Amino acid sequence: SVQPGKPSATSPRHWKSSDTSPTSPTRASSRFRACSRRPHELVGVVGLEIHAQIQSNTKLFSGSKVGFSAPPNSLVSFFDASLPGTLPVLNRRCVEAAVMTALALNCTINKKSFFDRKHYFYADLPAGYQITQQRRAVAVDGQLAYSLLGGRKRNQIQSRTVRIKQIQLEQDSGKSLHDDQRSQTLIDLNRAGVGLMELVMEPDMSCGEQAAAAVRELQLVLQALGTCQGNMSEGQLRVDANVSVHRPGEELGVRTEVKNINSARFLSRAIDYEIQRQIEALGRGEAVLNETRTYDSKSGHTIPMRDKEGLQDYRFMPEPNLPPLVVYEDRGSVPAGLLGAEGVVVLEGLREGLPELPSVKRARLVRSYGLLPEHSFTLVNEDGLMEYFEAVVKETRKEPRKLIGWVTNELLGHLKHHNLSVSKCPVSPSALAELLELQEAGHISSTVAKQVLGEMWRDPGRRAPEVVREQDLGLVCDSSDLQRVCQRVLDSHPDLVRPPQSKVLNRLMGLVQKETKGRADPVLVRSLLEEKTS
Numbered sequence: 391s392v393q394p395g396k397p398s399a400t401s402p403r404h405w406k407s408s409d410t411s412p413t414s415p416t417r418a419s420s421r422f423r424a425c426s427r428r429p430h431e432l433v434g435v436v437g438l439e440i441h442a443q444i445q446s447n448t449k450l451f452s453g454s455k456v457g458f459s460a461p462p463n464s465l466v467s468f469f470d471a472s473l474p475g476t477l478p479v480l481n482r483r484c485v486e487a488a489v490m491t492a493l494a495l496n497c498t499i500n501k502k503s504f505f506d507r508k509h510y511f512y513a514d515l516p517a518g519y520q521i522t523q524q525r526r527a528v529a530v531d532g533q534l535a536y537s538l539l540g541g542r543k544r545n546q547i548q549s550r551t552v553r554i555k556q557i558q559l560e561q562d563s564g565k566s567l568h569d570d571q572r573s574q575t576l577i578d579l580n581r582a583g584v585g586l587m588e589l590v591m592e593p594d595m596s597c598g599e600q601a602a603a604a605v606r607e608l609q610l611v612l613q614a615l616g617t618c619q620g621n622m623s624e625g626q627l628r629v630d631a632n633v634s635v636h637r638p639g640e641e642l643g644v645r646t647e648v649k650n651i652n653s654a655r656f657l658s659r660a661i662d663y664e665i666q667r668q669i670e671a672l673g674r675g676e677a678v679l680n681e682t683r684t685y686d687s688k689s690g691h692t693i694p695m696r697d698k699e700g701l702q703d704y705r706f707m708p709e710p711n712l713p714p715l716v717v718y719e720d721r722g723s724v725p726a727g728l729l730g731a732e733g734v735v736v737l738e739g740l741r742e743g744l745p746e747l748p749s750v751k752r753a754r755l756v757r758s759y760g761l762l763p764e765h766s767f768t769l770v771n772e773d774g775l776m777e778y779f780e781a782v783v784k785e786t787r788k789e790p791r792k793l794i795g796w797v798t799n800e801l802l803g804h805l806k807h808h809n810l811s812v813s814k815c816p817v818s819p820s821a822l823a824e825l826l827e828l829q830e831a832g833h834i835s836s837t838v839a840k841q842v843l844g845e846m847w848r849d850p851g852r853r854a855p856e857v858v859r860e861q862d863l864g865l866v867c868d869s870s871d872l873q874r875v876c877q878r879v880l881d882s883h884p885d886l887v888r889p890p891q892s893k894v895l896n897r898l899m900g901l902v903q904k905e906t907k908g909r910a911d912p913v914l915v916r917s918l919l920e921e922k923t924s
């Protein structure tokens with residue numbers, strides 16, 4: 391469900407309640423401990439409800455545009471404002487987005503589902519109800535596979551799945567903006583009626599870290615599908631965490647629902663805090679109340695939400711103004727008169743049109759390029775990095791397994807340092823390929839290659855050969871030049887000359903490279919030094 395009048399950064403009404411928890415639990419400091427299970431001990435149980443704003447030009451039941459930075463109340467149709475006599479018209483794009491998401495999450499698509507009214511009394515919900523899917527949702531019984539780092543050293547990839555109970559379509563609410571100085575609340579209906587998919591997960595997770603990893607994977611899936619932009623801080627993806635504790639094997643405990651979580655990191659912290667709080671409450675002989683709580687990122691605590699106290703009666707009823715939502719398996723099963731009609735959704739084409747999903751991308755990267763799984767994660771996690779990597783692979787003879795370090799360490803390092811996305815990278819894939827070709831062909835050393843990359847970064851548009859030429863960075867292969875440098879190094883380090891063990895030789899090689907600023911041909915230097923020290 392949506393939370394009409396949902397608290398947001400601009401909506402402090404839920405934040406006014408003070409921390410009434412009797413004592414504050416110690417923070418679950420070790421993430422490892424939060425996820426570990428010991429028999430007879432209370433462990434956490436977590437089930438997420440996720441509202442994903444559907445990426446669509448127009449709203450779920452009206453033709454108004456969807457936009458996030460438009461002036462307040464500039465994207466509101468009569469229907470969005472609930473003027474009498476207006477009727478909903480289902481937006482096919484929204485249904486298709488929900489169906490594509492459901493297919494990507496291995497759900498069963500209900501051929502027929504229904505819309506219902508769920509009543510709330512909030513200023514930013516002018517109809518007094520939200521249209522949602524309570525009796526039967528568009529899709530059920532799916533799963534999401536996700537991975538996280540685990541093991542003693544936290545260097546093993548652990549694969550897990552969480553079951554998806556259902557995906558339902560529903561309307562978003564408007565926003566209440568509180569002006570504390572004038573003691574006024576203003577309503578912006580731009581968001582009212584925007585399409586949401588609510589994904590309800592089964593309580594299959596046990597700690598914050600797992601929940602954060604699952605949400606991250608879901609974000610990647612939604613972004614790959616183009617069905618939701620998935621940005622949590624902008625409210626495109628809103629996660630409510632249901633948390634309880636129990637002893638493994640025993641029935642589930644009473645859950646609390648933590649709302650208002652706007653980042654994956656806060657989600658993880660809120661859940662671990664809440665698990666710890668419940669364990670400590672039970673330890674003191676207190677009961678866990680079935681209540682809605684909010685997460686205060688400043689204190690890192692969850693706090694009861696006052697206005698959600700008490701059982702709500704939503705007075706669900708069928709939405710009389712919308713027919714059942716019918717999804718057809720293929721074009722052949724669409725009744726003759728309806729083929730091509732607005733609002734008719736056919737599975738066949740949507741299934742074929744599904745893009746490569748993140749898990750499939752990762753498997754392909756490992757298979758085709760011999761990459762390590764952790765590298766495949768880095769490439770897929772960073773928007774555009776996989777495409778960048780593959781573009782470089784095409785243009786260089788460098789082995790993908792050697793190239794990966796350049797992309798995930800050097801390039802990503804520069805990007806992170808400058809806080810840039812891959813799409814804003816000043817060094818194009820072909821420019822990087824050109825640089826690596828110089829190294830591959832033995833024209834420059836790897837030390838110099840890193841230095842040149844730094845130059846190209848500072849001065850976008852400059853190509854590697856130009857930098858190497860202008861700064862005279864080419865590999866020194868001239869035997870007589872290097873003879874002289876080697877001799878100089880040996881003369882100034884008589885202590886290292888005998889015996890010529892490999893360690894000493896490496897030191898000497900290092901000193902020669904220092905003298906030549908990393909430009910000496912390493913093979914030639916080694917043989918010269920071996921010759922001289924033997």
Ligand SMILES: Nc1ncnc2c1ncn2[C@@H]1O[C@H](COP(=O)(O)OP(=O)(O)OP(=O)(O)O)[C@@H](O)[C@H]1O
Nearest residue numbers: 391435437438439591592593632633634642643645
């Ligand atoms: N004992 C439990 N511990 C933790 N999570 C639970 C437990 N029981 C149920 N859940 C989770 O709670 C969520 C229930 O969501 P659902 O939408 O069905 O109901 P709701 O929260 O009552 O309704 P609303 O949509 O109004 O918030 C699911 O994500 C489920 O996995």
Ligand SMILES: [Mg+2]
Nearest residue numbers: 391439588590
């Ligand atoms: Mg729900």
Ligand SMILES: [Mg+2]
Nearest residue numbers: 391439630647
């Ligand atoms: Mg809920």
